[in-house]
Amino acid sequence: MSVRVALHSPSGSRSFLERGLLLLVILILLEGTVLTLGAASSPDIGAQDNTGGHDHRDDHRGIEGSRGNTNYTYTKKAFPVLSLDYHHIQVPFEISLWVLLASLMKLGFHLIPRLSSIVPESCLLIVVGLLVGGLIKLVGEEVPPVLDSKLFFLCLLPPIILDAGYFLPIRPFMENIGTILMFAVVGTLWNAFFVGGLLYAVCQIEGTYLSQVELLPCLLFGSIISAVDPVAVLAVFEEIHINELLHILVFGESLLNDAVTVVLYHLFEEYSGAGEVTPMDVVLGVICFLIVSLGGIAVGAIYGILAAFTSRFTSHTRVIEPLFVFVYSYMAYLSAEMFHLSGIMALIACGAVMRPYVEANISHKSHTTVKYFLKMWSSVSETLIFIFLGVATVAGPHSWNWTFVSVTVILCLVSRVIGVVGLTFIINKFRIVKLTTKDQFIVAYGGLRGAIAFSLGYLLDKDLFPTKTMFLTAIITEIFFTVFVQGMTIKPLVDLLAVKKKQEAKRSINEEIHTQFLDHLLTGIEDICGHYGHHHWKDKLNRFNKKYIKKCLIAGERYKEPQLIAFYHKMEFKQAIELVESGGGVKLPSAMPSQVSMQNIQPKKLPPAVAERALPQFTKGREEEIRKILRSNLQKTRQRLRSYNRHTLMADPFEDGWNDFLLKKQRMIELEKKMTEMSNYLTVPAAPPDSPTMCRARLASDPNAFYNIKASSDGVPTIQVDLASPQSPDSVNMLNEFSKRGATDQDLGQREGADRDEDQGLMMKPSSAGKEEKGEEEGGNKNPGLMRCLSDPGPSNEDEEDEPFLP
């Protein structure tokens, strides 16, 4: 009890805080020591298994006898019952330990609520990395070069990009593609040359001791540092929930500028050795850019189509469906990297191309699996990247130069702002919805640098670039500046400037229908004007897609399904799941049009989510439709409904043609339940038998069921009179009336209803079971189904229903 109290009191939250901090510290220490051990025996993570150490370890165990490998005569030694062999498992163990550390850090941060709302996660992770690195250094061991470029580009980056590409919102992306490309290509070029050029100019100034830095290395440095980093942008923007347009602008830019970065990087790296760049090289550079970007997209698209095509045939092997998504995407990335094309663009293209077709083909569970795996991997990757950044910072080597570093930071900011403002001025001439100053500010401020810049810098050849360490220091400082300063302040700034936030509401079917309607309308108007604009080409693409591509790539008959229907199904499915989860199986019939005054009771019971959707009018056909959908999609609900209907006399109500009867049956059952509840704890006086309600009820009910109820109700009330329950004296009389008339629903609508029901529901459990059984016996061999229904009051009814459905 005290524990529970502690959880809710402020002191309790502080204990959480303490626990969280303690956990963090312990983990860091643990990590540090183990890694030190690892570092001691082999300098870097990528070390091969050290077979020599195997024997070394044996010796340590103090086993008598000589070393095995130098002795050919067999000397008997004590059988090693227990031995420690770290090297055997070293590499996977260390990798797992890093991953575990990353995940536990993520856990820990969310346990400390205040911290995670002020400081973005990325900052905290970098700090953790710094701590771990510091620990390792403190122990005296060499810090492993964890942010190895190969590891980064081949293992850590792809999951994040694939996650981004697969879930890329295509529509806003395509609508703003012009703007995004402008920012990505022209903006990055501008940044690179501005920073590189001015940096060179600064280096040439006397007194900075930097005159050995030549133009080309400066330009190379500029190109490395000017690229907005998708990992950092994702990490920070995810937490500020900014509106969709700005998000897609900054994020799209960070993805597409990869091509520019790759080309510039290779160009300058190649020609740094030569020392000069001719105009011919510039032309080649432009051609290279086109090849890199378009080639990357093409490679991605090919693999995407392959994946979509493969998924068409996976209907019998659902279990490995997610694997195809991951493997094809990864291969797209690797293939693009093989040709030095833009791997990021390949991944994005692959994910975006395959998604609509794969999602139409794979099962719902596979879809969930893909989603969760992608989120999981990208999350872990991101965490690891930031931690490694911290560790790599500690590892060094650093060569700090005040001028260079500070000039870099300032220039990056300045060039970003100028670039964004200038480009927006040009872009706004072509946009329908202009970008405001606030938007420009956010776009400029959101240009964060991250680990890609660091890895690219790390890749530089030390011989060609003697100033590599200085570059690295500057890059790290810039990254820290953007992530810490800009990352931390962007959230309060967004609030301060009242930038439009993301609208959380789900897309309603109205929006979907009307959006499609407007699309058709605009396409028509464009055709009338003879203006081949945005809508015209989109419409053409859609038509082509529907006619040829969908037929090839989507299995079975689903390719004919219009988008609207697919959307509607998805929505109904989601709503049905929500309905079920909120215990809606009982509540579903409550939305029926009741001539009985059930409506007065049920609406109060509906949980808010369902109540919003509860129809004022609910046609029978519609209800049947929902049931059909539920039937086909939800095993659970169907069972629940069926067991609900098991109490009827008739055959399987799911046969077509039982619609009307089904409705009435359910109503009757509902009424029976209510009646039994009433009869147990009648605080609600029943209506007099001749009241219009009762007559109506009698007329409305099916005579068949009516009789049965009458029969069974005879048995029930006679016993309860003996029970001690808080009842008014009237109730006893009412009970007698019940037994006389076999009345049905008279009491329901009349009085206070809902609260009473709930109360009765609560009160019923303890005592109802026993007496119901008695009632059953007394009732004799009445219809067993009905008896079971009557003997089962509300809450426990659901409990019983739940059992068969637990996996």
Place this chain on the structure above:
Amino acid sequence: MGSRASTLLREEEIEEIKKETGFSHSQITRLYSRFTSLDKGENGTLGREDFQRIPELAINPLGDRIINAFFPEGEDQVNFRGFMRTLAHFRPIEDNEKNKDHTASEPLNSRSNKLLFAFRLYDLDRDDKISRDELLQVLRMMVGVNISDEQLGSIADRTIQEADQNGDNSISFNEFIKVLEKVDVEQKMSIRFLH
């Protein structure tokens, strides 16, 4: 062709159209040449068959309705004025127009006029309500022939249920506006007419 077109269109007329619709001089001229190229009968007005001659419009599910929107009530021919008046709804909303005080009547391309245009496309009988049947017709046009009537019916019901606030089982103009408040109508219903 260009010079011939401009002689048929008098300066005063261009000015009037400019004032009414807000198009620029060059846009009006350009659209006039389009108008004349559609006008095969060369009588200065367009009939329904002129529109139907546009190939892409034939395969547009809403083609007929869009064509009807150009023709005022009961008439079969539309002149250039009417043509421009309809097209004016799709002009992008400019910032300076947003700030103009509304002493004059609302410009044709204001948000609510755009929405009214779209609403009228649904509401054929002009009773200011989108009834279930009207919605069903539009859905049927957009969705094609493969979907059963009852499924469409349930979609229509659900749509009306979501939007309907006063319980009359149809969507009034205000409810229509409310439903689309999250949609960026300014962008969705604007065409960037070339200068």
